[in-house]
Amino acid sequence: MNQRTIKKAIAITGIGLHSGEPVDLEFHPQPIDTGIIFERSDIEGSAPIPASAFLVQDTMMSSNLVFGGTRVGTVEHLLSAIAGLGIDNLLIRVSASEIPIMDGSASPFIGLLLQSGFCEQDAPKKFLRIVRPVRVNVDDKWAELRPYDGFELNFEIDFEHPAFNKDYQHAQLQFSTQNFIEQLSEARTFGFLQDIETLRKNNLALGGSMDNAIVIDDTRVLNTEGLRFADEFVRHKILDAIGDLYLIGYPILGRFNAYKSGHALNNLLVREILSDENNFEIVTFDDNVTSPIEYLPLKGLTVEG
Ligand SMILES: [Zn+2]
Incomplete structure (x- = not known):
């Protein structure tokens, strides 16, 4: 079983739960072993923020990452969708300090990522x-x-x-x-x-x-x-x-x-x-061993957008 990223860049707009303001969100494919990273598109030259538990600084109402003074909040529903689809490598660019809330579930993110489709990458998926x-x-x-x-x-x-x-x-x-x-x-x-x-x-x-x-x-x-x-x-x-x-x-x-x-x-x-x-x-699981987790076959998940 190999690593997976999305097929092509795709974007969506929603509103911030706390600010009430519109927030732009973009997803971009990433190379093998990048992991999930965030970037603030509204801050010039902002360093990538890895999706790491050690960067969670406050958990008041949501899980919020802070790295080098830069914050990306309310990441959990989006990360849940990414985990649900078995995506290993992805860049998320966001135009504000919080991921848009959408309808309060993970479903809109799932819909968008399915529209992009997925690419299997030439490296084993790590568990x-x-x-x-x-x-x-x-x-x-x-x-x-x-x-x-x-x-x-x-x-x-x-x-x-x-x-x-x-x-x-x-x-x-x-x-x-x-x-x-x-x-x-x-x-x-x-x-x-x-x-x-x-x-x-x-x-x-x-x-x-x-x-x-x-x-x-x-x-x-x-x-x-x-x-x-x-x-x-x-x-x-x-x-x-x-x-x-x-x-x-x-x-x-x-x-x-x-x-x-x-x-x-x-x-x-x-x-x-x-x-x-x-x-x-x-x-990792090579081709001859069935992974104990079932991610749908790539073609089964791909919806051509
Ligand atoms: Zn929640």
């Missing part, structure tokens, strides 16, 4: 295989990765709130491109009305609306169209985790279990794993 369990916790929240032949995610949330049905607060995903696209990519971010009002008073979330988030008041979901899945909240938490975990620098082979985790704890887990080389190994 990070978890070889011993690693767990982090803060208060009653925890997250862990365990050895597993594939990539499985189990997530549980625990909201005491009438909008959160007790039966729909746990979800499991066997990671594959198809499962990602069908079961996860459309799950939107969510927020509570009273938090959004507080954020607005502090000049944050100015672009936030029911067009890009599920908004919940004291009793119910306010979006007239309702939820996309009965368990959309926990599916979105898995979507976030896949994006946060991709900051480890490779697709992961392991089982991720989490209880009430979020961006901060996901980042702590990644740093904890990378802090000791005995926790993991980097592996």
